[in-house]
Amino acid sequence: MLDLKPTGAGTGTAVAAREDGVQVRANVYPVQVAGVGIAIPEGRLTNADLERMVETTDEWIVSRTGIRERRIAPPDVATSDLALAAARAALNDAAMEPGEIDLIIVATITPDHSFPATACLVQAGLGIANIPAYDLSAGCSGLAYAIDQAWHALSSGAYKNALVIGADTLSRIVDFTDRRTCVLFGDGAAALVLSRREPGATPGILASNLGADGRGGSLLILPAGGSRLPASHATVAARQHYLQMNGQEVFKFAVRILEESTRRVLAKAGLTVDDLDLFIPHQANIRIIEAARERLGIPPERVIVNVDHYGNTSAASIGLALAEALQEGRLRPGMLVAMTGFGTGLTWGSILLRWTKEPNGTPAVTER
Numbered sequence: 001m002l003d004l005k006p007t008g009a010g011t012g013t014a015v016a017a018r019e020d021g022v023q024v025r026a027n028v029y030p031v032q033v034a035g036v037g038i039a040i041p042e043g044r045l046t047n048a049d050l051e052r053m054v055e056t057t058d059e060w061i062v063s064r065t066g067i068r069e070r071r072i073a074p075p076d077v078a079t080s081d082l083a084l085a086a087a088r089a090a091l092n093d094a095a096m097e098p099g100e101i102d103l104i105i106v107a108t109i110t111p112d113h114s115f116p117a118t119a120c121l122v123q124a125g126l127g128i129a130n131i132p133a134y135d136l137s138a139g140c141s142g143l144a145y146a147i148d149q150a151w152h153a154l155s156s157g158a159y160k161n162a163l164v165i166g167a168d169t170l171s172r173i174v175d176f177t178d179r180r181t182c183v184l185f186g187d188g189a190a191a192l193v194l195s196r197r198e199p200g201a202t203p204g205i206l207a208s209n210l211g212a213d214g215r216g217g218s219l220l221i222l223p224a225g226g227s228r229l230p231a232s233h234a235t236v237a238a239r240q241h242y243l244q245m246n247g248q249e250v251f252k253f254a255v256r257i258l259e260e261s262t263r264r265v266l267a268k269a270g271l272t273v274d275d276l277d278l279f280i281p282h283q284a285n286i287r288i289i290e291a292a293r294e295r296l297g298i299p300p301e302r303v304i305v306n307v308d309h310y311g312n313t314s315a316a317s318i319g320l321a322l323a324e325a326l327q328e329g330r331l332r333p334g335m336l337v338a339m340t341g342f343g344t345g346l347t348w349g350s351i352l353l354r355w356t357k358e359p360n361g362t363p364a365v366t367e368r
């Protein structure tokens, strides 16, 4: 067992004494967000459009979900295109060249292909090579998962600058004849540049809380197209290449886990809900956000909501909301912000940040 003992206050360095008596140095570098960028398609799908496609009404959608419109990628735009545009915007915001990045993680459940990884396509698009690039599948918790993984990779000292992207084009796997699901989802991408700082610098990322409960795997699932049910005429005829969801069960899970995971991540840092300046929950449904907000006892003005104009953008969701908070001047240096996602798996993930980045104009926004 490793017994980590800090070598000096604020140095961020720890010495690990192994059982065999050998001392190893474990560097724990602070990690900060250096840049944020997003990409959203120009095409809007409004509730009025959906009224013409399925048996639904604007009144039902707004009152049950809070969603008024979503962005839909045109046929020639895939997840990697949105991810690349968001990555370029984040690099621009960080005033960094692609060559300074040494790790790329793309969180997505709608990769361009089963393989190669979307992250490799993004890497090629940025014109860089010889660094690790991989995809991570954690649904709408994906960006929180990716931030956690990159944080640990950077804080260990193994990497210096990571590009972390949440990107999904859920419109490609949504059944636009199924009114129970097609009103909920939209497309988008959000990218963060995370950077290792010298020991002693103010840490940006303070804590994380990730989890999964695979027993709920069938509650939100894309049944066909994988090794269990390879794509065939029969799976297409049965519409099994579209996502299927048990809305009510996911709803109950979402409200519970938004509260629990947010409280857990705060407790890890020795903080409470009262310390939070901003809460950025996954944008799935305004009723889920409101129920969790009330349970947590957070005033409405400290919660970022953009589900009305983007719908549920899966892995991009909390990143789009973070960018919007920056753009509106609601997130400033020194503020404590919790971002919490939940999704298929079932999975959940919270990241606690002390915002350290000085405003650099508005975060670059690319629309396609």
Ligand SMILES: CC(C)(COP(=O)(O)OP(=O)(O)OC[C@H]1O[C@@H](n2cnc3c(N)ncnc32)[C@H](O)[C@@H]1OP(=O)(O)O)[C@@H](O)C(=O)NCCC(=O)NCCS
Residues within 6 Å of the ligand: 055, 056, 057, 060, 061, 064, 065, 139, 140, 179, 180, 181, 183, 220, 245, 246, 247, 248, 250, 251, 254, 284, 285, 312, 342, 343, 344
């Ligand atoms: C999907 C969701 C909006 C449905 O809302 P709900 O209040 O639970 O509604 P119900 O499923 O109980 O359905 C109520 C009625 O509305 C109907 N309905 C469903 N979708 C509808 C639509 N778009 N328009 C009109 N009626 C609709 C249902 O058929 C049902 O009718 P019935 O009583 O005649 O059978 C809600 O359950 C939800 O948001 N769940 C979580 C989903 C989620 O966040 N998924 C992503 C996780 S990352």
